[in-house]
Amino acid sequence: MSITVKTEKKIGxxxxxxxxxxxxxxxxxxxxxACLYDIEPKQIEGALADVKTQLKTLEADxxxxxxxxxxxxxxxxxxxxxxxxxxxxxxxxxxxxxxRLELKRKVWKQVDDVVSPNTILxxxxxxxxxxxxxxxxxxxxxxxxxHPVNPPYYVPVIEVVPAPWTDPEVAKKTRAIWEEVGQTxxxxxxxxxxxxxxxxxxAILNETWxxxxxxxxxxxxxxxIMSEGxxxxxxxxxxxxxxxxxDHGFVNYCKSxxxxxxxxxxxxxxxxxxxxPHVLEIAKQLEKDVPLDKLQERRNWxxxxxxxxxxxxxxxxxxxx
Ligand SMILES: NC(=O)c1ccc[n+]([C@@H]2O[C@H](COP(=O)([O-])OP(=O)(O)OC[C@H]3O[C@@H](n4cnc5c(N)ncnc54)[C@H](O)[C@@H]3O)[C@@H](O)[C@H]2O)c1
Numbered sequence: 001m002s003i004t005v006k007t008e009k010k011i012g013x014x015x016x017x018x019x020x021x022x023x024x025x026x027x028x029x030x031x032x033x034a035c036l037y038d039i040e041p042k043q044i045e046g047a048l049a050d051v052k053t054q055l056k057t058l059e060a061d062x063x064x065x066x067x068x069x070x071x072x073x074x075x076x077x078x079x080x081x082x083x084x085x086x087x088x089x090x091x092x093x094x095x096x097x098x099x100r101l102e103l104k105r106k107v108w109k110q111v112d113d114v115v116s117p118n119t120i121l122x123x124x125x126x127x128x129x130x131x132x133x134x135x136x137x138x139x140x141x142x143x144x145x146x147h148p149v150n151p152p153y154y155v156p157v158i159e160v161v162p163a164p165w166t167d168p169e170v171a172k173k174t175r176a177i178w179e180e181v182g183q184t185x186x187x188x189x190x191x192x193x194x195x196x197x198x199x200x201x202x203a204i205l206n207e208t209w210x211x212x213x214x215x216x217x218x219x220x221x222x223x224x225i226m227s228e229g230x231x232x233x234x235x236x237x238x239x240x241x242x243x244x245x246x247d248h249g250f251v252n253y254c255k256s257x258x259x260x261x262x263x264x265x266x267x268x269x270x271x272x273x274x275x276x277p278h279v280l281e282i283a284k285q286l287e288k289d290v291p292l293d294k295l296q297e298r299r300n301w302x303x304x305x306x307x308x309x310x311x312x313x314x315x316x317x318x319x320x321x
């Protein structure tokens with residue numbers, strides 16, 4: 001089966017680094033034109049060369065998304081150092097410049113000055129609330145955050161976060177675009193610090209800090225709780241569905257465990273600050289397993305694991321009742 005190349009559909013990507021390149025590949029896989037903008041011509045050249053290599057490798061490994069060949073997908077991706085060219089006729093602009101508030105605000109003002117009033121203005125920011133990036137924009141009703149998890153090619157979830165002034169239609173259309181290109185959007189009804197991913201991640205990280213700094217478990221063992229335990233389930237089920245299946249439904253789960261959850265939760269310590277001598281102690285234990293000069297090798301292994309997991313999840317989702 002072949003898919004139609006949606007030449008009328010275009011994404012303008014501002015910033016051609018790690019995340020910008022992933023967006024270009026994800027959208028091209030669905031037949032979108034993708035225009036990568038960067039301030040550095042060298043950065044664009046490097047980004048296009050890297051995208052081409054990545055697409056070819058994915059194709060050779062049988063992992064390329066969509067029904068177009070690597071060459072067809074690459075032909076949909078272009079680079080530019082002209083912002084107006086990147087935003088022209090785009091249905092969505094996805095900003096992926098470094099995580100610096102003043103830089104992002106400046107870049108969004110530049111986009112705002114040249115963009116059409118029908119274009120969705122979306123930021124990949126991991127940490128800034130959409131209101132803090134868009135209060136100064138003429139087209140702020142079109143502004144939204146679409147926060148990915150790295151690498152988005154294999155980890156599909158996208159947090160779609162509106163500012164207080166975002167038009168609800170823009171939130172709906174943004175969600176529909178992410179679904180169309182094969183990602184898994186979740187729609188927040190309002191902005192909250194950390195969005196959802198980081199709030200949950202920090203809750204777990206804080207308790208991990210306490211347990212390690214109090215000497216209940218060492219670094220290697222506490223990480224096994226996730227990698228060899230909870231994480232195996234969470235790769236397939238959310239927290240709530242896990243509880244639903246762990247008893248005869250959620251109502252029974254609450255009857256059985258509400259008191260225990262409450263009693264254990266009351267034992268939690270106040271929010272820690274990740275500073276002081278424990279930082280070096282934890283780092284020392286982590287570096288024993290992965291020395292700093294081996295981080296890239298371990299990241300490559302992690303990405304291979306995620307590739308395999310995303311294939312397994314696709315297979316298993318077909319068997320879901
Ligand atoms: N890397 C991750 O794991 C990850 C995950 C989720 C979200 N994000 C978010 O995505 C965004 C981009 O992160 P990244 O890792 O791709 O960064 P990166 O450093 O790899 O890329 C940033 C790119 O922006 C370009 N740039 C700098 N100033 C610019 C400007 N004025 N106009 C246009 N381009 C400019 C740089 O030349 C570079 O190519 C950040 O907001 C980050 O928080 C990153």
